[in-house]
Amino acid sequence: MTDATPIRVLIADDQALIRVGFRLVLEAEDDLVVVGEAGDGQEAADLAVRLHPDVVLMDVRMPVLDGIAATALIGRLAPDTRVLVLTTFDLDEYAFGALEAGASGFLLKDAQRAELTSAIRAVRRGDAPLSPRITRVLLDRLASQPPAQPALPDPTGELTEREREVFLAMGRGYTNSEISQQLFLSESTVKTHVGRVLAKVGARDRIHAVILAHRLRLLDDDEPMPPVR
Known part of the structure; x- marks a missing residue:
């Protein structure tokens, strides 16, 4: 990807109003373009395969296929696409499950506009948009797991x-x-x-x-x- 190439984003959330809000925020940025929207996890995976987005904004709690299963499916079917999980609570077990399923980071749904756009860019670069506190919790969880x-x-x-x-x-x-x-x-x-x-x-x-x-x-x-x- 060159600097002139916009980051292609797919929005996956079962609430239409939230998808509209995210689209308005992202389309105001010169380097971001929304290539599609999905209302459930299965649709998100299908569109990821068909549209080849750089980043998927993935709600973890969705019908048909939840965000964890959808993230794992995208990892298998569209390995070049990165997933940024959206959650309501920053220590949500679903969010940690999504990280283990292949998500590249997670973000609170009420994040400020600059936080959202910065996180998308970070995920595209291969960086991890996690706060130090969340990173520490993740490390502690991993350290406690058996071999x-x-x-x-x-x-x-x-x-x-x-x-x-x-x-x-x-x-x-x-x-x-x-x-x-x-x-x-x-x-x-x-x-x-x-x-x-x-x-x-x-x-x-x-x-x-x-x-x-x-x-x-x-x-x-x-x-x-x-x-x-």
């Missing part, structure tokens, strides 16, 4: 020593700025390493890199997490 059975194959063998350090820092929830300070690198260098790490381990974005690092049990439980801000 995967059978053990997952470890895709980190191709990482350089520096890339592995960046991957483990990402797994602990550190931002690019925090990784920069921790490893004494410029933020631009960290950004380059992050892109290479995601490609090598097959993670779609930072959220899935975090999930992968924990499921592979690569992190020392005694390592301090970044502070909640």
Whole structure:
């Protein structure tokens, strides 16, 4: 995608008025275009396959197919499309389920206009639009889960020593700025390493890199997490 190419967005929500509101907000932005609307999860998955949106705004509680199942289906059928989950409560179990199903982040439905548009752009870049508090809760949930059975194959063998350090820092929830300070690198260098790490381990974005690092049990439980801000 070039800077001149607008981000293609599909809106999935069972309430028509909410879809209209989101459309009005997004279409006021020069770099965002709404390519379709869906009233249930199955329709969202069908349109994702047909329309190839860059980002789907996905309500988690919808008829026919809920947002979690729809997110997983989109991940299988339209792997280049990223999903940004919309939820009413920031610690909603449905939202965490959607992240584990393949969503790239979640956002409150009452988010301000700038938060919504920034989150869409972040998801398209492969960044994770989650607050530090939500990231910490996600990390705690992952750390408490039992090891995967059978053990997952470890895709980190191709990482350089520096890339592995960046991957483990990402797994602990550190931002690019925090990784920069921790490893004494410029933020631009960290950004380059992050892109290479995601490609090598097959993670779609930072959220899935975090999930992968924990499921592979690569992190020392005694390592301090970044502070909640």
